[in-house]
Structures are given as C-alpha cells and as structure tokens.
Amino acid sequence: MKILVSVKRVIDYNVKVRVKSDHTAVDLTNVKMSMNPFCEIAVEEAIRLKEKGVADEVVVVSVGSKACQETLRTAMALGADRAIQVEAEDGLDSLSVAKLLSKVAQEESADLIIMGKQAIDSDNNQTGQMVAALLDYPQATFASEVVIENGEAQVTREIDGGLQTLAITLPAVVTTDLRLNEPRFASLPNIMKAKKKPLDVKMPADLGVEVGSNVSIVSVTPPPQRAGGIKVGSVAELVDKLKNEAKVVS
C-alpha cells in the first residue's frame, strides 16, 4: 500500500504572530518557519503504518516555493521515502492546493492520503475534504485513531461532543487531529540520510492544473485587544462585582 502525505510550511507554532503595519498580511520576514503541527502528525501516522508493515511506501508532497523543500527534507528525515514539491507561490488557496494534490495522488496511485486537518496559518480546515471531493473518495476527518484492515480504514473521529467511528474503503483521505499520535524527532543520522532521498519538482502545468482564486484579501488586522480589568481582594468581593457590577450572576 502506498501512502501520500501532504505537508505545509508555516510559521512556527511558538512564534508570536505580528500583523504588518500596512494591514495587508501577517509579517513573515525573518520569522522561524516549521512543518505545520497537524502535518507532522500525518507524517508520523504514515511512518507508523509503514513500520507495522501495513504500508510499503510513504511519499510526501508539498505545494509552495522552493523553501518548502526544507519541510519535505524534514519529513524524509522522519521516515518518508521520497518527496515531491509542486512549485507554486506560497499561500495558494485551499481549492488550488486540493486540485494539485489530487492530481499528484492520481499519478502516484496512492491508496491512502493522510493530511493535517488544518494549517495553523490560514486555519481553513478544507484541503483534505476538497481532495476527497475532487477524487470522489470517501473521507475521515479529525482522526484520533486509524486502523487499516481488509482494504478498509476504520477511523475514530473527534466530533463535537464525543467520538465517531467510520469505516471507509480505500483509496481514501484521512485528516489528522491532535491526539492521533505524538510525532517523533528526527535523529541526526536520519537527517543526513534524508539529504540523499529523492525529491522531484513538478510545475502546476505538468499536472494540468490552473491555479487561482476568486477570493482576495481586503485587510489583515490585529485582533481587538482586551483591556485588562481589576484585581479583587477576596471571593466575597468577586461575587459582589459579578452580581452588582457585571450583572452576570443573579
């Protein structure tokens, strides 16, 4: 079985986000970039399936500028076998990325596509579902457990209010939630080895996809700041304030 995993290069999880002063975008100059945390979980899950003997090849793909090759090397250091970069400007919309990824999935004849449920920059939570729709594949989003058996994936999903288990036939798309697994760290020897693993570069035209979007950004602003309040000295004072000042407790 072949698994295709998509990864996205995004602002590092721990970096404080700053909006540009002209309010056109978030400032990414000289900011540490890393693999999107949900994509790390996707890579980890694929590697575990390979280690269990369920999968025999793990291919990683990223859509973006040359810089995302670094993210692909990271994924290969973690255990992916080879990589594909689809060369495109950074920040393409979900539908364009989904079109590119679905073409790659078809070319690779991937049996399972594992993706992060969302990227922590655009927070869209769309691309996996769109890939599934474009390929007319079943999907299991927000996965917290994946079991592959008899050409089927039994996936436990984190839904509002609890968990849901679906059985989907392969080929299929699975998107990862936070608790699916805990990603490993790459060892130095594996980082060295990853430099020699194959990395192909493709252009959107090679895949027959025209990228573009009808959505434009009007502005990006910092969120409204919450003014700090007051400190109260006792529980009694707190209850008094809640009853008589804020009037949220009767």
Next chain:
Amino acid sequence: MSILIIAEHDNKSLKPATLNTVTAASEIGADIHMLVAGFECQTVVEQASQVAGVTKVLVADNEVYEHQLAENVSKLIVEVAGGYEHILAPATTTGKNTMPRVAALLNVAQLSDVIKVESADTFVRPIYAGNAIATVKTTDAVKVLTVRATGFDAAASSGGNAEREVLSQVISSDRSRFVKEQLAESDRPELTAASVIISGGRGMGNGDNFALLEGVADKLGAAIGASRAAVDAGFVPNDLQVGQTGKTVAPDLYIAVGISGAIQHLAGMKDSKVIVAINKDEEAPIFQVADYGLVADLFDAVPELEKSL
C-alpha cells in the same frame, strides 16, 4: 437570490449553532431557506420551520442521511444548490466536514469560521488562531461559508412559519459506513452553547479535583471546560478543551481556574463577555485579559465561591 442554511441536528433536535447561522444569513439579506438532511427527523423539521426568518425548509428524510456523512450530504447540497448565491453551515465538526466538499464540487472557494458579515461578498474571519483578523472578498458565483456561532446572536427559535418542500433525492455513500458513536453524556449545557463556563487548567493538579468546579457549575448552570495543559496531563477528556485546537467559546461569564493563560487557550475564550481568573500566580498572563482577577489558592477560593453563590 436566496440563501441556503444547512441545519445542524442529531435527528431529534435542531442545534443552537444553526440559529446563530440564521442571524449571519439575515445580515447577508434575502430569502433564507434551510436544508434538514437526516432520518426520522420530523421534530427537527418542525423546529426549523418555526425559526424566525426562515421562509422555506427543504426536507431530505431518508436512512441514507441518518449520520450525515459528508460524501452523500455534499452531493445532495450540490443538487439543490442551483438557486442559491450563498450556502451557509455552522462551523461545527459536521459543517467543517461537509462544506469544503460542497465547495470543491461547485468549483468555488470556501470561507471558514466567518465571524462578521461586511456585505454579501465580503466577510471577516480569524486566521493564525485568532491572532490576526482577515477581511476577505469573494467574487465566486456561489459563496460557501461556515459560520462561527460565537460571532452572531441566535435568531429567535419561534415566530417563523416556513413552507416545506420534500426532496426526493436518495444519494447513498457505499464507500463510507457509520460504525459507532460515543457521545459524552452530561446534564450540563454544551460548551459552545453555554452562557456560563468554568474551566480548569494544570493548576487543578489532577482529574479528581475537577469535582471542585462541578459545585460552582451546578449553582451557575455552567458548562465545564479545560485548558490544553489539563487535557494533555490527562485530567479530563479532550472534548472539554477550550482553545486554539479545541473549542472556541464566548459565554457571558467565563471563569478560568488554575489556568495560566497561554495564547493557545486565550484564542478560544477571549471573546467572552466577562472573564474571571482565579490563580495563585500573580504574574499569570490570564490576568491581562481578565475583567476580575483573584490571586488566591484555588483550593480555598473555589469552595468559598461555591458557598457564596
């Protein structure tokens, strides 16, 4: 042109987030229709047709829609999409599961987690976990949106009298099968719909201590939440998590107990009307967003709070 709303329900009742979505739709304008896709969901249809502002309810009541699987519900939506310029769903796990599929099938973009309607083609949504707010404009012929419930007031659940149209399409999804569901049983309000929430963090020390919060929650009719630190430490299950990777809430009163106030957590609750923080660490960042901060040992303060309510 009309607006189509996808009803969030469990075949028994219409979920409150649907009502907030109706308000978002009414800010766009036009005629509001609602699709109820489910199985033996007549009470939901009743409720949907009484929602103020909804003029027509489309009913797809068939076994194949029982679990509202994205594969077939998205195709059903696309089949009825013809007359609509906007298709909206609440930004719940169900809406987020289905709507991107709808958009891809229609070859249009999808806008997630809309918190404000500027006009019929311009919408506001948080990005970077709410650390930036984007205003986006779309020229797509059909605008497919998910709506964050906390961004809009709930529409009145009564006063409407919508006509009904029964849909005959039966679309099965033979490659996706429902196996089981484990829903947390609780008499408390759901986190995202509660008007009061009391949340515990790592400072709670262990899962048993969350019982302390229950006393206060009982008195206030509150839901109980938790920070990611408390979830990661195994104190409470994941579905209680408030924050960037958990649930986004905006109750009238949010009481943060033993929560330091990591950006991660603040992203999920900073739109609450009144925030109370109880923490023994005077320097905890949570105090910077709290309307009322109490520097105290939670093991003294919480029982005292329960007694004085």
